[in-house]
Amino acid sequence: MKTWIGLMSGTSMDGIDAILVSFDGQKIQVHNTHTTPYPDDIRQRLFNLSQNRGTPDDIGELDHTVGSLFALAAATVIEKSGFQASSVTAIGSHGQTLRHHPDSATPFSLQIGDPTIIAERTGVTTVADFRRRDLAAGGEGAPLVPAFHKTFFSVAGEDRCILNLGGIANITHLPADKNEPVTGFDTGPANALMDAWCLDQTGRAFDKDGSWAEEGEVNQALLGDMLSDAYFLRQPPKSTGTEKFNLEWIKTQLRRHSELSGADVQRSLLELTAVSVAQQLPQATGMTIFACGGGAKNRALMGALQRTCGPARIASTADLGLDPQWVEPAAFAWLASQTLSGKPGNLPEVTGARGKRILGAVYYV
Ligand SMILES: Nc1ncnc2c1ncn2[C@@H]1O[C@H](COP(=O)(O)OP(=O)(O)O)[C@@H](O)[C@H]1O
Ligand SMILES: [Mg+2]
Incomplete structure (x- = not known):
């Protein structure tokens, strides 16, 4: 072999x-x-x-x-x-x-x-x-991973999504009917914004397990403003990176929300990842989402995805035999x-x- x-x-x-x-x-x-x-x-x-x-x-x-x-x-x-x-x-x-x-x-x-x-x-x-x-x-x-997901993770009769939570989040939908096309695109930021804000505010490269985010609360006004970014509303094919979703992007969003605590912002950025994924999910019943990438280790993010992506079930690619990393x-x-x-x-x-x-x-x- x-x-x-x-x-x-x-x-x-x-x-x-x-x-x-x-x-x-x-x-x-x-x-x-x-x-x-x-x-x-x-x-x-x-x-x-x-x-x-x-x-x-x-x-x-x-x-x-x-x-x-x-x-x-x-x-x-x-x-x-x-x-x-x-x-x-x-x-x-x-x-x-x-x-x-x-x-x-x-x-x-x-x-x-x-x-x-x-x-x-x-x-x-x-x-x-x-x-x-x-x-x-x-x-x-981009993304180039969907062909790999299709080859190794698709099964007839089961709707699956592979959700990669790197700096950017990308999703691959593997339809239950194998004759239907696979779709895949970058949904927007996963860790890129949370990492940038965490480093700027605390000096730490990332928010381990999302614990700092959990100290704060989602600010719905900020979340709403962030979700109105045209990228989230665009139809695929689409891909993005940190030339767009970076600390400057956060600071522009915060101009109207300067009263928020650092932890509230972090919690809102975490929610942005979860909600933007949920809003762009394919409509399929009985679907399972298999998470991978470093974000799969973020306990708070996985909890938020479970809440926002329901009724889809959230799992890990470890359940498919391959560790998320x-x-x-x-x-x-x-x-x-x-x-x-x-x-x-x-x-x-x-x-x-x-x-x-x-x-x-x-x-x-
Ligand atoms: N235990 C953890 N808790 C929270 N976030 C984590 C944890 N482990 C890794 N991460 C996040 O995952 C990121 C790395 O994920 P990775 O899949 O390697 O992304 P990329 O493909 O962009 O390099 C880190 O920058 C961090 O934000
Ligand atoms: Mg990496």
Whole structure:
């Protein structure tokens, strides 16, 4: 059985998740996993670039540094598993997104983390740069995980949603009738706003378990203002990032609500994630929502989703046999396997691309 590595770091910029996996029909065999956190200074520089602050030198230097850290994450997961690098067929590396602008007059999505360094340091063929071909074909370049969700998590006769709660939240609807199209799109922020506010107000990178949010109360006026943002009302295909949902966005919203406590704002941001997901859910009865991504560990957020998304049942992808943290990395391992088999990785009905495309560029060893 072939083995693959998936490398992923999302908009939260918390670190690089690496997984070593095999795919056998609809079964995913996880051999090992590893997370390489970003050092604080690197995270800060990446964050600056994501907010359009920095120079071409910063981009070039970080492309190198992030590529080295991705290579380290891959090498470590190989070492932990006891496998030989030569027995790994390929690495699928998402890279680190700096900017995502699918809707501009000159659409682009910019990921860094030099794949030539990953291939050189690990001795494993590396596939990277998955989003651009879909964009070139008129798509959003995102989300790319729905094809993976469809392959491994769909079952006839059951309506399922996979809800990924990273910096941004994206949802994939897998209809009970397999002849119906899969839908998928970014619903808006998941952790991005909560992380930004928590860091700004408390100096902590994130609100563990949502405990700080739980000290506050939802302010309905603020929540209503935030939900009136045009993004939530737009029809898919759509995708977004921290170039839109960031601290500036929060501060603009707060102009009319300056009297609120920090915890009330945090609680309202948490509710925004839950309500914006609930409002954009497909209408299906007896549906189960399987949560994944770091937000699945946020107890308060999961409680809010249970409340707002009813009558849908909220579960975790762990119930499908894959721990929430490893769904996206596994998806990029699988996307690499698709590329090397000459098969498409996008779902045009999700991204809006003109057709199915083989994604990514291959860096052979
Ligand atoms: N125990 C926890 N409680 C609350 N939030 C958490 C917890 N663990 C992780 N998170 C959140 O998940 C985020 C990372 O999730 P991740 O799926 O890696 O997102 P991304 O794909 O954007 O990197 C963190 O920034 C944090 O906001
Ligand atoms: Mg992450």
